[in-house]
Amino acid sequence: MEHKNYKINEVAKMHNMSKKALIYYDKIGIFKPKYVDEKNNYRYYDIKEFPVLKQIIYLKEIGFSLEEIKNLLEHRDHDVIINALTHRNNEIFKEIQRYQDMHNSIDYLLKFYKTAKYFDKRDLYKPSIKIFEQRKIFYLKCEEEGNREEVMLTYRRVLKRLRELDLFSHQEYGTIYLQEGIESGFKHNVGAFISTPENFHIKEETILPEGKYICMYKTGGYYDEESVKYLLKWISENGYEVISDIYEYCLIDYTFTKSVEEMVSELQIRVK
Known part of the structure; x- marks a missing residue:
């Protein structure tokens, strides 16, 4: 027919x-x-x-x-089409992961900027207790004596290292004061860090254990040893013991202000 x-x-x-x-x-x-x-x-x-x-x-x-x-x-041929579809399926899965990472980054940034929006001066220099789940960061120590500019340059080295690994994180970043600097001084025991998502697997990354952290909002930019000493004194006077490095998470940076005095960050120190 x-x-x-x-x-x-x-x-x-x-x-x-x-x-x-x-x-x-x-x-x-x-x-x-x-x-x-x-x-x-x-x-x-x-x-x-x-x-x-x-x-x-x-x-x-x-x-x-x-x-x-x-x-x-x-x-x-069945094998040809099966191989082609399998390969394309793997490519699509990678794309899904990439868009999921983008979604997570945008979701993080939304929460971050909303926190910055509602912050005001009444929240400064008031230590409080926060409980955090396990987190991850990647940090590098300053090559030169620690100061504000050196910390900023070190943060660029952190980003460069991630890009060399074909990675990029939009998550929190800031200054790290190494625990050994509590007694000897932070000039040679300071660096910069960035938080890393769960799907990043970097050999040099550091795990921040879950637990109790004493936290405090402060002004003064990327390197502020006086605020760190102030919080350490408060911790000691209130019977806590420091058991971690000191993390200064930047909240309001040069994105929002041109004045170092108006920059805001949160110090976090794990205690027991």
């Missing part, structure tokens, strides 16, 4: 595509009409080939190039 032959405009309409696309598919040999009328140059298609067109549309929709699709159609 002879099937009806369908004109190009009919095929385009029923597949929700343009005649221009079908003409191009014919030109590159990926989907050709059954025959072309020599008198009027009309293209006519056999309904039995429609499943092939559906496959082209689907493969294009999930990210295959026309060249890749043509190759698959020329080698109609």
Whole structure:
């Protein structure tokens, strides 16, 4: 039984595509009409080939190039298509992970900026207790004697190291005062850090254990030894013992102000 032959405009309409696309598919040999009328140059298609067109549309929709699709159609083999789909599926999974990371970064930034929005001077220099779950940071120690500029430069080294690993974190960052500096002074025991997401796996990263932290908002920029000493004194006077490095998480930086005196950060020290 002879099937009806369908004109190009009919095929385009029923597949929700343009005649221009079908003409191009014919030109590159990926989907050709059954025959072309020599008198009027009309293209006519056999309904039995429609499943092939559906496959082209689907493969294009999930990210295959026309060249890749043509190759698959020329080698109609189960193993070839299985391997191709497996490879594409893995690529899509990586894309999903990338967009999930972007979503998490945006979600973090929204929370971060909302915290900064509602902060005011009444919140300064008032130590309080916070309970944190386990977190991760990546830090580098200052190469030169610690000061505000050196900490800022060290933070750039931190970002550079992440980029070398093809990583980037939008999460909290700040100054780290190493525990050994509590007695000997922080000039040579200070650095910069950035928080890292769970899916980052960096050999040099540091785990911040869950537990009780004494926290305090303060002003004064990236390196402020006086505020650190003030909080350490409060901790000692109230019977706590320091059991961690000291982390100064930046809250309001040069993004929001040009004045160091108006910059705000939160000191966090794990205690028992």
